[in-house]
Amino acid sequence: MIRFEAVKKTHKGSPRMAVSDLTLHVREGEICVFVGPSGCGKTTILRMINRLDTQDSGRICVNGVATDELDVVTLRRGIGFMMQSSALFPHQTVAENIGAVPRLLGWGKSKIRQRVSELISLVGLQPEFLDRYPNQLSGGQQSRVALARALASDPPVVLMDEPFAALDPVIRERLQDELVALQRRLHKTIILVTHDMEEAIKVGDRIAIFEGEGRLVQFDTPHNILAHPASDFVRGFIGKDPLLKRLTLMKVADLPAEIDGESTVPAPELATVTINDSLHHALVKILSAPTGVVVRVDEAGGYEGCISIESLYNALSGSRPGSLQ
Numbered sequence: 001m002i003r004f005e006a007v008k009k010t011h012k013g014s015p016r017m018a019v020s021d022l023t024l025h026v027r028e029g030e031i032c033v034f035v036g037p038s039g040c041g042k043t044t045i046l047r048m049i050n051r052l053d054t055q056d057s058g059r060i061c062v063n064g065v066a067t068d069e070l071d072v073v074t075l076r077r078g079i080g081f082m083m084q085s086s087a088l089f090p091h092q093t094v095a096e097n098i099g100a101v102p103r104l105l106g107w108g109k110s111k112i113r114q115r116v117s118e119l120i121s122l123v124g125l126q127p128e129f130l131d132r133y134p135n136q137l138s139g140g141q142q143s144r145v146a147l148a149r150a151l152a153s154d155p156p157v158v159l160m161d162e163p164f165a166a167l168d169p170v171i172r173e174r175l176q177d178e179l180v181a182l183q184r185r186l187h188k189t190i191i192l193v194t195h196d197m198e199e200a201i202k203v204g205d206r207i208a209i210f211e212g213e214g215r216l217v218q219f220d221t222p223h224n225i226l227a228h229p230a231s232d233f234v235r236g237f238i239g240k241d242p243l244l245k246r247l248t249l250m251k252v253a254d255l256p257a258e259i260d261g262e263s264t265v266p267a268p269e270l271a272t273v274t275i276n277d278s279l280h281h282a283l284v285k286i287l288s289a290p291t292g293v294v295v296r297v298d299e300a301g302g303y304e305g306c307i308s309i310e311s312l313y314n315a316l317s318g319s320r321p322g323s324l325q
């Protein structure tokens, strides 16, 4: 859907490259997260997609068409952009902010009003917010409005530059969850820039990790990056406890169900986990269970076998305790 082919960029007056020879393909309908330290070129890469910046060489294609072969208005019509720290228009109401792109596209007033009211509920805000100004909203509410604005013309591609960076951790986590849920319904192609690896792991279908001068060092699923970091740089970026992070990503449903045929009813004293719980949650329960075993149940509470610490080791590596690095 979005393809970078040998893209290079050095900003005028800068002694260093912002992007070095980037080749990368973001698939249709995925959330791809760009992560890396400050100044490594993430924003520049994002801005080149909708031609706010221009590459010095190489090609960027959106849906098979090179961006420099399209006129810029047509290109940007298909791309929603959510900039750093919301960047809402301060002198416009929420309704006017959300309707900004449809207005530019010349939609009629009633169509815009209908779209704005759809979007405000899509991002989880009450209609009474529509007449407020950005400075009358909390940071989390501003982010919701900025997301609604980026989605206004229903673009197939959405670019998000550190959308949740300014939010407190609780609100940030909630919005990350909501973004993932929204994406399941809307199937946009999303590129989200962050410097927060936890956020990347949580929302990304795939993560592109960059180091200085826009050098791509690894591009893979969160699971594979945690299991097989490509370099010490990636290992350092992942931070502490990669095994625990992998357990957070995996669900009880990812383990094979092991019903032994006899104990079809769990003993009442055993703790239970459901198939939608994370393996991290299962680990905590196993560690606090006197027997070292928890019962696995399906969504309806039906017995599906037992899980021990060994099941978790097997899920992580297929190996025995002691062999994990």
Ligand SMILES: Nc1ncnc2c1ncn2[C@@H]1O[C@H](COP(=O)(O)OP(=O)(O)OP(=O)(O)O)[C@@H](O)[C@H]1O
Pocket: 011, 012, 013, 014, 016, 017, 018, 036, 037, 038, 039, 040, 041, 042, 043, 044, 045, 195
């Ligand atoms: N307009 C500009 N003129 C000159 N240099 C620039 C310009 N914009 C960015 N740069 C430089 O290009 C490099 C990449 O910047 P960029 O903003 O893309 O990085 P980033 O990874 O998004 O950083 P951050 O996480 O801090 O937002 C940096 O060294 C930056 O100083």
